[in-house]
Amino acid sequence: MNDVRIGLTLGPLMFNWAPERVADFYARIADEAPVDRVYLGEVVCGKRSPLLEPALATAAERLERGGKQVVWSGLSIPANRRDRRAIAGLSAADEVIEVNDLSALSARSGPFVAGPLLNVYNEDAARELLMRGCVRLCPNIELSLDAVGGIARGCPELEIELFAFGRLPLALSGRCYHARVHGLHKDACQFVCDRDPDGLAVQTLEGRDFLAVNGVQTLSHGAHVAAAPLTDLRAAGVGALRLSPHSLDMVAVARAFRNFADGRVEPAALLVALRGLDPPGPLVAGYLHGQAGAAPAAV
Amino acid sequence: MPVELVCPAGSPAMLRAAVEAGADSVYCGLRDETNARNFPGLNFSPDELADAVGWARGRGAKVLVAVNTFARPGVTERWRAAVDAAADAGAHAVIAADLAVLSHAAKQHPGLRLHLSVQAAAGSPEAIAFYQREYGVKRVVLPRVLSVEEIAALMREVGVETEAFVFGGLCVMAEGRCALSSYVTGRSPNLSGVCSPPEAVAFTEEGGRLVTRLADFAMDRFGPDESAGYPTLCKGRFALEGEDPAYLFEDPVSLNAMALLAALDRAGVSAVKVEGRQRGKAYVARVAGVFRQAIDALARGQSIDHLEPMLLDLAEGGRQTAGAYRKTWR
Numbered sequence: 001m002n003d004v005r006i007g008l009t010l011g012p013l014m015f016n017w018a019p020e021r022v023a024d025f026y027a028r029i030a031d032e033a034p035v036d037r038v039y040l041g042e043v044v045c046g047k048r049s050p051l052l053e054p055a056l057a058t059a060a061e062r063l064e065r066g067g068k069q070v071v072w073s074g075l076s077i078p079a080n081r082r083d084r085r086a087i088a089g090l091s092a093a094d095e096v097i098e099v100n101d102l103s104a105l106s107a108r109s110g111p112f113v114a115g116p117l118l119n120v121y122n123e124d125a126a127r128e129l130l131m132r133g134c135v136r137l138c139p140n141i142e143l144s145l146d147a148v149g150g151i152a153r154g155c156p157e158l159e160i161e162l163f164a165f166g167r168l169p170l171a172l173s174g175r176c177y178h179a180r181v182h183g184l185h186k187d188a189c190q191f192v193c194d195r196d197p198d199g200l201a202v203q204t205l206e207g208r209d210f211l212a213v214n215g216v217q218t219l220s221h222g223a224h225v226a227a228a229p230l231t232d233l234r235a236a237g238v239g240a241l242r243l244s245p246h247s248l249d250m251v252a253v254a255r256a257f258r259n260f261a262d263g264r265v266e267p268a269a270l271l272v273a274l275r276g277l278d279p280p281g282p283l284v285a286g287y288l289h290g291q292a293g294a295a296p297a298a299v
Numbered sequence: 300m301p302v303e304l305v306c307p308a309g310s311p312a313m314l315r316a317a318v319e320a321g322a323d324s325v326y327c328g329l330r331d332e333t334n335a336r337n338f339p340g341l342n343f344s345p346d347e348l349a350d351a352v353g354w355a356r357g358r359g360a361k362v363l364v365a366v367n368t369f370a371r372p373g374v375t376e377r378w379r380a381a382v383d384a385a386a387d388a389g390a391h392a393v394i395a396a397d398l399a400v401l402s403h404a405a406k407q408h409p410g411l412r413l414h415l416s417v418q419a420a421a422g423s424p425e426a427i428a429f430y431q432r433e434y435g436v437k438r439v440v441l442p443r444v445l446s447v448e449e450i451a452a453l454m455r456e457v458g459v460e461t462e463a464f465v466f467g468g469l470c471v472m473a474e475g476r477c478a479l480s481s482y483v484t485g486r487s488p489n490l491s492g493v494c495s496p497p498e499a500v501a502f503t504e505e506g507g508r509l510v511t512r513l514a515d516f517a518m519d520r521f522g523p524d525e526s527a528g529y530p531t532l533c534k535g536r537f538a539l540e541g542e543d544p545a546y547l548f549e550d551p552v553s554l555n556a557m558a559l560l561a562a563l564d565r566a567g568v569s570a571v572k573v574e575g576r577q578r579g580k581a582y583v584a585r586v587a588g589v590f591r592q593a594i595d596a597l598a599r600g601q602s603i604d605h606l607e608p609m610l611l612d613l614a615e616g617g618r619q620t621a622g623a624y625r626k627t628w629r
Contacts (some may be wrong), residue, residue, distance in 0.1 A: 016378070026499075046506060076476075077422070077444070077476065078423045078425075078426075079422075079444070080449075081424075084423055084424070087423075087425065088425070093409070101426065102421070102426050102429050102430075102431065103421075103423040103425035103426035105422075105429050106425035106426065106428045106429040106432070117367055117476065119418075119419070119420075119476075120398070121369035121370060121372070121398070121454065121490075122369065122370045122372045122373075122374070122397070123372055123380045124370065124375045124399030124402065125369070125370070125397055125398040125400070127399075128398040128402050128433075129398070132433075138373075139609055140489070141478065142478045142481050142487060146372075147371065147372045149372075150371075150372025151372050154372065155375075168478070168482065170474060170477065170478045170482050171473075171477040171479050171533075172472060172473045172476040172477070173444065173471060173472045173473055173474040173548075174442075174443065174445070174623045174628075174629060175471065175548075175549075176629060177547065177548065177627075177629060178390075179457070180547075181539060181547060185629060186629035187629065201536060201539070202537050202538070202539065203538045203539070203540060204516050204518075204535075204537060204538070205519070205520055205536050205538055205544035206517045206538065207538070208516065210516060211479075213547070216593075218472070218548075220482055222375025256418050259489075260447070291485050292482060292484055292485040292514060293478065293481055293483075293517075294482050294483060294514075295315040
């Protein structure tokens with residue numbers, strides 16, 4: 001039986017890494033990681049973008065030389081004129097872009113990827129975007145594999161790229177929690193989010209690991225892994241798995257997922273391999289099965 | 300024209316109480332998963348809705364029907380049916396966030412006013428322009444992330460009515476962009492129309508102190524003299540490693556932007572909205588009454604300073620905030 005190959009992609013970096021670190025990271029991805037597509041660009045906080053632009057432009061060239069497709073991602077919660085200009089600039093591009101806020105569609109006719117931070121919860125909503133140029137959907141992280149399959153069946157023209165590895169992007173706010181916990185104001189934040197390359201760990205008052213703060217974004221503490229049998233992933237229409245960048249060895253993560261997506265290792269072995277790479281938190285997978293997102297990944 | 304006062308109705312009795320206390324409009328939902336307050340014993344049957352619309356029209360009040368959750372795959376016809384029921388009942392408008400629901404309403408009921416729900420989180424002129432152009436929305440309920448100054452700037456760029464929350468529960472995260480509740484409980488506003496659902500809540504006594512929990516996660520801890528609040532996830536007490544627990548996201552407070560009514564009016568906001576369909580008719584009667592007095596007093600050029608503290612006992616934790624409307628909140 002000829003199963004369609006499941007691709008691997010690297011999602012946009014959600015954390016505020018220094019430009020040198022960003023450059024080194026993508027140089028290594030370009031040369032060594034078995035990923036087909038890489039999303040570049042700031043999606044969380046527009047204040048970070050100017051510092052990163054030169055490093056990302058260099059990264060884009062390097063990645064393309066390395067045979068990867070580069071897709072530029074847009075901001076998810078535009079807060080001011082600067083953010084709006086950034087989104088408008090992105091929307092004007094001819095090539096495929098990733099949209100994380102619908103403001104990007106107000107003046108766009110070209111193709112786009114619907115990112116996981118958009119609210120596309122059903123096949124009819126997906127069709128609304130398909131009619132407006134959407135070529136690929138990375139479903140919202142809350143959706144179960146059954147729900148993703150429902151969207152895929154109702155909208156078979158749309159390629160599904162499943163959020164498959166990393167802390168889950170759970171919430172966005174007008175308030176910057178990094179600034180707040182450091183006693184600062186968002187408008188004078190001193191970029192304190194750069195101290196936490198995987199987000200700032202938040203525990204319950206009983207000391208249990210819980211969430212991670214990343215500026216205006218709140219992520220899970222646990223690292224989500226879409227370790228479902230390949231037949232289930234294919235049945236849900238999944239054509240690619242998205243890996244979200246973290247400070248661990250992402251090349252090794254990508255290799256582990258390539259082995260998994262090629263059917264060389266079972267889901268259980270994928271989990272073992274990932275645990276050996278020091279993930280940012282315990283491996284979770286509840287959302288896949290329609291359970292609480294924090295439920296442990298188990299096979 | 301004075302700003303329109305929009306109040307919640309979780310039942311026909313609450314709808315009548317709101318209108319009799321001075322609401323210009325009431326919003327309500329059908330008794331199913333299509334609305335974001337899908338609690339047992341709450342909401343309207345299609346017949347109750349039709350009766351309520353007729354009753355309200357007789358008193359010059361409008362009924363807005365919230366079909367504001369995101370449809371589940373494979374059963375989107377339930378959401379379309381809710382829009383049809385609202386149209387059949389003669390509702391003044393439908394409040395929706397899901398592209399599927401907006402599309403159905405725009406295509407099948409072109410005469411029905413569409414309001415964009417806060418759950419759509421449309422906070423920029425471009426996002427609003429998209430919904431206006433594609434679905435013909437007439438009013439946008441503003442996400443609670445904008446300051447009054449930003450609302451004023453926004454209103455200079457958009458040709459659409461806006462509605463701003465002024466009282467009740469306060470989402471700290473952008474509405475419609477938050478999955479904290481489902482991460483812990485499996486249910487969330489976008490997936491299920493509920494946040495921090497009651498069936499996941501537990502109160503346990505530990506060492507003379509009361510711990511509130513959501514699923515297995517401790518949300519807060521109270522001493523014998525403290526009154527324990529409901530464990531809404533974003534208003535829990537959490538800790539950074541090695542530090543004392545604190546209200547990391549937001550204190551247990553409620554929104555009261557009465558002091559900003561005049562500023563919101565000047566900014567060009569068409570309507571102000573009260574949260575709380577789950578809170579009953581006594582609540583809505585009091586809140587609607589005091590806000591009615593405030594709006595009328597402002598129209599006469601009178602002070603409303605004496606009115607603002609009158610609703611303090613209805614606030615979560617007995618504390619109020621103007622939230623994101625003041626820039627310092629960020």
